[in-house]
Amino acid sequence: MSAAESAVETIQREMTIFARRARASAGRMHPELSLVSYTLLGHLEERGGCRATDLAAHYALDKSTVSRQVAALERAGLIERRLDPEDHRVQVLHLTDAGQEILAQVTRSRRAAFRERLADWPEEDLVRFAAYLERYNAGPGAADAD
Amino acid sequence: MSAAESAVETIQREMTIFARRARASAGRMHPELSLVSYTLLGHLEERGGCRATDLAAHYALDKSTVSRQVAALERAGLIERRLDPEDHRVQVLHLTDAGQEILAQVTRSRRAAFRERLADWPEEDLVRFAAYLERYNAGPGAADAD
DNA sequence: CGTTCTAGTTGTATAGTACAACTTGAACTG
DNA sequence: CAGTTCAAGTTGTACTATACAACTAGAACG
Numbered sequence: 613m614s615a616a617e618s619a620v621e622t623i624q625r626e627m628t629i630f631a632r633r634a635r636a637s638a639g640r641m642h643p644e645l646s647l648v649s650y651t652l653l654g655h656l657e658e659r660g661g662c663r664a665t666d667l668a669a670h671y672a673l674d675k676s677t678v679s680r681q682v683a684a685l686e687r688a689g690l691i692e693r694r695l696d697p698e699d700h701r702v703q704v705l706h707l708t709d710a711g712q713e714i715l716a717q718v719t720r721s722r723r724a725a726f727r728e729r730l731a732d733w734p735e736e737d738l739v740r741f742a743a744y745l746e747r748y749n750a751g752p753g754a755a756d757a758d
Numbered sequence: 759m760s761a762a763e764s765a766v767e768t769i770q771r772e773m774t775i776f777a778r779r780a781r782a783s784a785g786r787m788h789p790e791l792s793l794v795s796y797t798l799l800g801h802l803e804e805r806g807g808c809r810a811t812d813l814a815a816h817y818a819l820d821k822s823t824v825s826r827q828v829a830a831l832e833r834a835g836l837i838e839r840r841l842d843p844e845d846h847r848v849q850v851l852h853l854t855d856a857g858q859e860i861l862a863q864v865t866r867s868r869r870a871a872f873r874e875r876l877a878d879w880p881e882e883d884l885v886r887f888a889a890y891l892e893r894y895n896a897g898p899g900a901a902d903a904d
Numbered sequence: 905c906g907t908t909c910t911a912g913t914t915g916t917a918t919a920g921t922a923c924a925a926c927t928t929g930a931a932c933t934g
Numbered sequence: 935c936a937g938t939t940c941a942a943g944t945t946g947t948a949c950t951a952t953a954c955a956a957c958t959a960g961a962a963c964g
Contacts, residue, residue, distance in 0.1 A: 619884035626891035634777030745772035
């Protein structure tokens with residue numbers, strides 16, 4: 613096996629390990645906010661509000677799934693729905709103050725965990741690793757799932 | 759924000775994206791074999807057989823979860839249980855021929871997907887990326903989840 | 905108008921998971 | 935050696951995330 617093939621093998625294996633761990637620990641991290649909810653809130657913050665359908669398309673989730681997630685987030689007071697005056701079918705979702713607060717908390721604590729995990733990495737390696745990950749995720753086959 | 763902080767931020771974000779995608783696509787990849795089942799079979803192959811309790815400990819899963827997964831894999835004819843003659847509480851799990859077959863198929867197809875995804879990466883980058891991932895997964899906080 | 909498209913909800917089913925209670929066998933202890 | 939405690943696994947129950955299908959409500963178009 614060439615060096616390249618062996619590297620691909622390692623990348624596959626390590627990515628699988630990571631995915632499994634992330635899945636296992638996602639629920640435990642923040643009882644308040646699953647990985648999906650966190651991602652949805654983050655998207656809302658980034659975009660400054662969007663429709664449930666947009667979230668579904670963006671994350672390749674069924675609209676029913678998003679509908680229930682959104683309902684839960686609204687019940688928890690983290691987002692609010694505003695009827696689009698232009699089109700009464702549409703509900704534009706926005707973070708509430710409480711939602712921004714929680715999102716910021718979770719983001720801080722996730723960041724702290726990563727920072728600790730990466731504490732003894734030289735800056736040069738951090739920068740290169742970050743670039744590789746971005747490149748990997750931006751690669752072919754990714755467009756439909758981002 | 760320093761370059762290192764910004765890189766940590768990126769790593770966090772990209773790892774999260776990856777985890778979400780892996781989760782979403784895990785089921786679709788191989789209807790026969792979920793990510794967890796694949797991992798368990800892989801572990802059995804690597805170890806040449808082990809106990810359900812070992813799997814549970816290794817992957818931080820509840821023993822009941824493993825019990826059901828194992829039952830499903832046995833029903834599917836992919837593994838078999840052998841009573842430990844030394845201790846009749848213990849069932850040592852082994853891959854069947856069919857199990858080795860399926861595992862090899864899934865491994866091949868996963869490998870092909872990764873290979874395609876990484877097709878246009880220079881070998882040097884593949885090797886470095888692989889090394890970073892190994893280092894990340896081997897890092898502190900990983901021991902309990904491997 | 906009426907047909908067709910779009911946004912979202914609700915019904916139903918499935919997978920994966922955890923926790924608790926239980927069964928069975930092993931080991932230890934007074 | 936009898937009784938207790940420990941270990942491996944199974945089963946009952948419940949919850950979450952998910953998808954697909956059927957439905958409702960509103961918009962657009964002809």
